[in-house]
Structures are given as structure tokens and as C-alpha cells.
Amino acid sequence: MAEDATEFSPLGSLDVVRLEDGFRGELLRPQDPGYEDARKVWNGSINRFPALIARCAGVADVIAAVKYAKDNGLLLAVRGGGHSFPGLSVCDGGLVIDLSLMKGIRVDPEARTVRAQAGVLLGELDRETQAFGMAVPSGIVTHTGVSGLTLGGGINWLQRKYGLAIDQLLSVDLITAEGEFVKASASENPDLFWGLRGGGGNFGIVTEFEFRLNPVGPTVLAGPIFWPIEEARNVLRFYREWISEAPDELMTIVSCRKAPPLPFVPQELHGKLVMGVLCCYAGAVEEGEKVVKPLKEFGSPILDLCVPKPYLAHQAMFDPSFPHGRWYYLRACDVAELPDEVIDITVDHSLRINSPLTTFVIWQLGGAVARVGEDETAFGGRSAGHTFNIGGITDTAEGFEEERQWVRNFWSALKPYHTSVYVNFLMEEGEERIRQAYGAKKYERLKALKRRYDPDNLFRLNQNIRPDVTV
Ligand SMILES: Cc1cc2nc3c(=O)[nH]c(=O)nc-3n(C[C@H](O)[C@H](O)[C@H](O)COP(=O)(O)OP(=O)(O)OC[C@H]3O[C@@H](n4cnc5c(N)ncnc54)[C@H](O)[C@@H]3O)c2cc1C
Secondary structure, X not given: OOHHHXXXXXXXXOOOHHHHOOOOOEEEOOOOOOHHXXXXXXXOOOOOOOOEEEEOOOHHHHHHHHHXXXXXXXXXXXXXXXXXXXXXXXXXXXXXXXXXXXXXXXXXXXXXXXXXXXXXXXHHHHHHHHOOOEEOOOOOOOOOEHXXXXXXXXXXXOHHHHOOHHHHEEEEEEEOOOOOEEEXXXXXXXXXXXXXXXXHHHOOEEEEEEEEOEEOOOEEEEEEEEEEHHHHHHHHHHHHHHHHOOOOOEEEEEEEEEOOOOOOXXXXXXXXXXXXXXXXXXXXXXXXXXXXXXXXXXXXXXXEOOEEEEHHHHHOOOHXXXXXXXXXXXXXXXXXXXXXXXXXXXXXXXXXXXXXOOEEEEEEOOOHHHHOOOOOOOOOOOOOOEEEEEEEEEOOOOOHHHHHHHHHHHHHHOHHHEOOOOHHHOOOOOHHHHHHHHOXXXXXXXXXXXXXXXXXXXXXXXXXXXXXXXO
8 A cells, every 4th residue: 555545534435334334333423423522532732633433342343444444545543542642543534443442351260361352441451350359460540541551561560570561461362454353372473472562553453452360459558658859869869779679569650740739738738849759569568568668767758648558549549640631742761770860860850840730750660571581572671770751741732832842851861871762652753763662673573573464554653663674
């Protein structure tokens, strides 16, 4: 398929009736009720108008919609939870294959596995699996899609003990660019299975995931501890040493922002810059208390919310900070460690935070993430020490440009320390950055896989691995 043939494709004269025939889900055109809501994605700064949204009810609908897109040369976007930072799950003109109606989840408590369809969100998966005292390590905001998160890797609160979301993956069902159904697992199409664990939506549309389950909670010791920004440099230096001895059960995230006016935040802190270390201990609460004690006793914390709580409540902790519809701009990088220079850059830029919504998080990696070999899955950066995710956030377009500039400045200052980047934290940053996410060798292997499964690049609205041969 020629690349320019799919650039912009209003349906106009197209025969939508052909797709309507037997379609179990919903087909929404711009004039239809429900279209406005269905075209919106999580990031409010993205505003696109597809010609048709195919809200699939099942695998047969997905097959029909893929064939329809292919036969008509349509630009195609695929939507799981709609949380792509750069809004890659919606397009102008063309077709959106929206999987959000596909909500089936089935836990097998004896086998300790769960099957989840492609429209499931993290909170929905956690709800079903926690009924059995288990969880799939997935992510930290409940309304994120299992699909996109898993296909990129899936960093999470349990990763140092159990690994990434992809490290739990046992098999997937997938529809190829030809509209064919294939399975991928360690024993069936193992090369495809390798590529799907990090390679995103490049090889087809996953309709169902099968994950291994892990025992978790239901009560965990978890939550944030905050210090005034004036103590941030010392806290981060202490933190660096403290985590170097921490057991794999402990996972931490460093975060800085102006304290939000939430009920559990004392009024005198509202709007003040605070530096937090957020913990989750994936083991016995009493053991966790011993591990976290030195952190709690360091300096003069102003708020300590790291207490025993339901795992489900902890998973929802970040939800109020990242609601749908705000304007988000994010840049990310991995670093090997946190030398004094990185700490200084971090604190200096924290002090320049302007918007009351802007925030950044620094994820701790290591543990089980790093015990899987770099070449065992497509995911890149397993040996990194930390992942920075810097977010400029506003309610509307007002002030957004200033926040973007703050993000870019912070990210650029860290440049000498960049090692890799997590593919799911990329904006639209070009091919070189995608190559960096995987490393040159794996990127070439992914391109070869792309040539096999999607030589015409039907699935291109993603962190695109182009099928062409590098010269
Ligand atoms: C609030 C928020 C919190 C986040 N927290 C985490 C976190 O804790 N850990 C983490 O690792 N990441 C996190 N992320 C990043 C997240 O992993 C990516 O944004 C991911 O792409 C979201 O998946 P989705 O299904 O919601 O997105 P979508 O926008 O629907 O899809 C993202 C990409 O995946 C493709 N895709 C979606 N579904 C399928 C499918 N079934 N088959 C094939 N391709 C598909 C889409 O075409 C698109 O290119 C977070 C993002 C947000 C916005």
C-alpha cells in the first residue's frame, strides 16, 4: 500500500454498509450521537476527528474492521484505553478501531492465570484479580488501558518483585494486517511473542491477553511520604543510599509537585512545593514497616501517608493527579543512577515548577525487571536504574506552552545522563528515539518482524517500527 494513499481518508463515497453488515458493536460517524465522546482521548491537548469509529464488540468485528481499513486504504488508529501520551489511538480522517467495549476478564484461581480482553482497564483487571488475592503487575493509574501498557512493557508498583506486565504474559490472540487470527506464546509463533513484549501495536491488534497471576495483598504497606522542597537535596541523597540496600519487595517512586488541595493534604500545605517518596511493599506489612522506617525517620517529613491499606486503594492513588481531559506534555528518559549532578538538576527544576498540576515522577527499576535478559523480550532498558517521566500539565491551552518549555528544559539538562527511554513514555519524537528505546540490535530484529507481519505498515499510528530495510 502506498504511504500517501492513506494520508487522509474521509469516508465520503466509501461503502460503510459493507462493514455494517453483521457488525455487533457500534459504528460512529461524525453526525452520530456518541461520536464526540468516542473520539476523545485521555490527553486533552489532542483533538482529532476520525471519519469512522468502529467500536468492536468482539474478534469478528475486529477482523471485519481491519479488512475494511486495508481494502479501502484507510489511515488506521487502534484504541485500547486511549492513554497514549501523544494521542496515537485517534486520527484525523480514517478509521479508529476502538476496543473499549471488549471487557471480558476471566480469572482461573487454580491455574493462577487471567484472560483479559483488549478493552480492559487496569482498575478493572485489579478488581477481578484481587477478589482472589492476586494481581497482574500492570501500572499506577486505574484508567490506563491494559492493551497499550502491556504491549509497551508495563512498569508498575510490583515490578521489583514480579517484573514488568510483559513478564507475566503467557499468550495473546492477535489479528494480523491481513485480518487473520493468530496466537502467540512461548511455543506458538515465539518470534512474534518476543516482539509483542515491548514492540507495541506494530504487528497486529491483540484481542485478548493471558497473564500469570501473583499473590498480592489484599493489604499492603504503601503510600507517599513528603518533605518540604528545602529538604529535597538531602532527601534524594539519602534515598539513593537507602534504596541500594532495599529488598525487591520494595518499590519506590520519587515525585515532586505543588501539594494539591485534596482532603488528606493539610490546608497549610496546599500549593506548596513538596518532594515525595512513594512506596509500595509487596510483602508482609510488618516486614515492610521495618524496611521503610529509616526513610520515615529521615529529616522532617511534613506528611506521612505510607500506611497499611488495600492494594486496590493504593493502585488508585495517582488517579486524581492524571484525570482525562487535562492538557499533558511529557518527556522521559532512563538514567543509570542518581549522582549528585542528577539530583541537583532535579531539585533546580523542581523549584521552577509553575503550574499547580505539573509534576514529575522518577521510577525505581532493578530487581526482577533486571533479572530478565535484555534480549529475552523486545522491551529495552532493563538494566537502567531509574526512569524519569516529566509532565507539564494544565487545565486548558492557557499556560501550556510555558509548561512544555519547562519539561523540555528539565529533560535537556538531564541529557548527559540519558541511557535509554521507555517506549510507552515517548511523544512523537521520531525514528531515532524509537531506535534508542530498543537499542540498535533489537530495533533491526523488530523491523524484520514488521516486514513479516505488516509489510505495508497498516499499523503505523504507534511508536512506529518501519518495515523498510535500514541502509
Ligand atoms: C495516566 C497514565 C498513567 C500511566 N501509567 C503507566 C504505568 O504505570 N506504567 C506504564 O508502563 N505505563 C504507564 N503509562 C503509559 C501507558 O503505558 C501508555 O500510554 C499506553 O500506551 C496506554 O495504553 P492504552 O491502551 O490506554 O492506550 P491507547 O492510546 O489506546 O494505545 C496506545 C498505543 O497502543 C496501541 N494499541 C492499543 N491497544 C492495542 C491492541 N489491543 N493491539 C494493538 N495495539 C494496540 C495503539 O494503537 C497506540 O499506538 C501511563 C499513561 C497514562 C496516560
